[in-house]
Amino acid sequence: DAGVIQSPRHEVTEMGQEVTLRCKPISGHDYLFWYRQTMMRGLELLIYFNNNVPIDDSGMPEDRFSAKMPNASFSTLKIQPSEPRDSAVYFCASTGQYNSYNEQFFGPGTRLTVL
Amino acid sequence: AQKITQTQPGMFVQEKEAVTLDCTYDTSDPSYGLFWYKQPSSGEMIFLIYQGSYDQQNATEGRYSLNFQKARKSANLVISASQLGDSAMYFCVLRVGYQKVTFGTGTKLQVIP
Numbered sequence: 001d002a003g004v005i006q007s008p009r010h011e012v013t014e015m016g017q018e019v020t021l022r023c024k025p026i027s028g029h030d031y032l033f034w035y036r037q038t039m040m041r042g043l044e045l046l047i048y049f050n051n052n053v054p055i056d057d058s059g060m061p062e063d064r065f066s067a068k069m070p071n072a073s074f075s076t077l078k079i080q081p082s083e084p085r086d087s088a089v090y091f092c093a094s095t096g097q098y099n100s101y102n103e104q105f106f107g108p109g110t111r112l113t114v115l
Numbered sequence: 116a117q118k119i120t121q122t123q124p125g126m127f128v129q130e131k132e133a134v135t136l137d138c139t140y141d142t143s144d145p146s147y148g149l150f151w152y153k154q155p156s157s158g159e160m161i162f163l164i165y166q167g168s169y170d171q172q173n174a175t176e177g178r179y180s181l182n183f184q185k186a187r188k189s190a191n192l193v194i195s196a197s198q199l200g201d202s203a204m205y206f207c208v209l210r211v212g213y214q215k216v217t218f219g220t221g222t223k224l225q226v227i228p
Contacts, residue, residue: 106160
């Protein structure tokens, strides 16, 4: 399996622009997670889905952030409008009930820079 | 509420020596899981080892072992025979319920030749 795939790997944009991050989970996994990592706040869970349905979005910082999972193989995290404080590495992870320990498999991350 | 604490922001270890990375946690739920992940400078998150709250024995995976002391609510990671490639950030993670996880702040380990 190719693992969790994220695109783009790097994104540089200007304040006010819309940013869309993409994730393809491992085939067969029914849980998908979005995280944000910054030096100041560490790794934060933003939202997670089960069977394409959002289960817990309490970590989403504000209304500028939205996430969707239209099907089992694709999810997006959108920031509109983006702000410099959104600069971070965004990780997508997936897991399934048939994993040995329900461990999460992480994608390589998207490094977002908002100027 | 769940809490996970890693009190060592950074550590050094001599190559080939063993090192212990500390992790304490707090939860009132009797069923939980503890994970350790490694994040090298390249940025990816790599799963290392898992301990379930009902597991009777400490988990081991190759050179990694987890010193699980349930009464003290600690889950320290022990890396034996350190290698230069072990230099990375290490995160302790608590899972309560089916998928809600909390990450610690991490320990940066540097292995000295």
